[in-house]
Amino acid sequence: MTGFSRESESFKWGTLSVEISSINHRYLDVSIRLPRELSFCEPSINDQVRSSLRRGKVRLSVDVTWPSDLLAVTVNSDILKNYYYQIQKIQEDLHISDPINIVSLLHLPGVTDSPSNRQDMEKEVEQALEDIVRKAVSSLQVMREKEGAHLEEDINTHLSSFHGFLNNIQNRWINARDEAMVETRERIKKILEENGPDLDEGRIAQEIALMADKWDISEELTRAESHIKKFQSILKSSESEGRKMDFLIQEMNREINTIGSKVTDSDIRWLVVEAKTALERIREQVQNVE
Template identity: 35%
Template sequence: MLQSMTGQGQAQSTGDLGTVSVEIRTVNNRGLKLSARLGDQLNRLEPQVDAVVRQHLTRGSVNLNARWQRASAASAYRINEAALTEYHRSLSQLQTKLDDTAPIDLAQLAALPGVIQEADDQTIDPKELWALLQPVLVAALENLNQMRAAEGASMLTSLQTDLALIAEHLEAICKLAPRVVDGYRERLESRIGDLLRERGLEVATIDLLKELQVFADRTDISEEITRLQSHLQMFDETVASEQASGRRLDFVIQEMFRETNTIGSKANDAEIAMHVVDMKCAIERMRELIQNIE
């Protein structure tokens, strides 16, 4: 079953400690690269997050954002009384020097740096926080994999279409291949015959046969055709298996391109060359898709 490396998944849940939301985006990458933004409150849980992600994903560049909002916004902050007292004392001394009797507004002092601070999250048991985060993280990963699987199914259809196209061109090449030597023999006999008749000479049949044998050996593509047919079968079996691997498919597609390129260079035939060009175009389309398969 093919699975794309590109996708998006998100989930959210609310508990006694507040609301946790997780958003995950993935793109293709040679290995698994996780970039997690958990915020100050959830940073302590990064090892657990990493372990869960690796249980669900094997390849791709993963951007994960997790946010936690406390059940009560007011309890998330505290007043730094020492800082507020120091601001008030300094302002009172300045008023005395300036002989100013205007009342001091505590609300304005509260807006000064360091007066309002976030509450200390270290008092919250990490196990309780993980119990809230874990199911949300798993749900987001499952949603992500559903999207990646849907895109993988679409990619599978496209790959199988191009695979069938390559097989059709290869079958046509199989029918054309025996005619290459026959065509060369006819051209060789015609050119040499004309040349010899002009000069009143003759050439032994054995010499022509030797030349044809050398040409036949040089242009023989039977081995390449057999190997390419094997690669096509391997590719089809791999994409249909439950453990489809992008790395394995990438290797097979490289071998397919190598054999196709060799057929084009050895065949020495214009019609076969046209089929080879179409096959290369199909292989390139497949290669681009494979780069995004997990």
């Protein structure tokens, strides 16, 4: 489900801001953007988000504003001198007289370090960031729950439509079944009249049984009804069961497809199309449910 949240808090060592958003996705896809100096926090933040959310494409970004006394980096003079003397010696060996730009040496590994004060407070910063992320995720969940209520209402509407189409199919099938049985009897009677005693009655009985099984949809209707009841119980549950609902939609779709392949009655076939449309609308919404 979609949602957005932003939390910000100031401390004596700076200000932390966290933005988190989510859009619909079948699985949980988490992307975290942190300032380089807070990259050490990524594993704990990732675990925190994944333990709270189960579905959605989640994007979390963190910004930090440091006070001026924590922005200045420290220069390791011993390492800088070592670089300088090494380069000077190489220039002498190669007879190069160009002056050495000491500023250009500041980018070499080990010459500059993050402010020592900032390194000392890593634990404090990490704990503060986890607390703000927790608040942001909680606010995001509130927004997602509001959307979830609208989703539930919409899903229930389409589920009721599907149930209605299923009842209409069952009512129509009772009449169609009787009509098909009358037609079958008439055909058998005609065959018997034309072939007389030479016809194998056992084979006829076997063929009748096969025909009855082919167009009998009572089992499919019963299973579809059972899937609807299970789906309704999951909707009322407080647990996140999006994947179970997705599975049940697939099973209901399987039953309605089988019904469509078994019957030849045009009215029932049209009801099957309508029922599949209702299921597709439910399936689209279920993709958004945790």
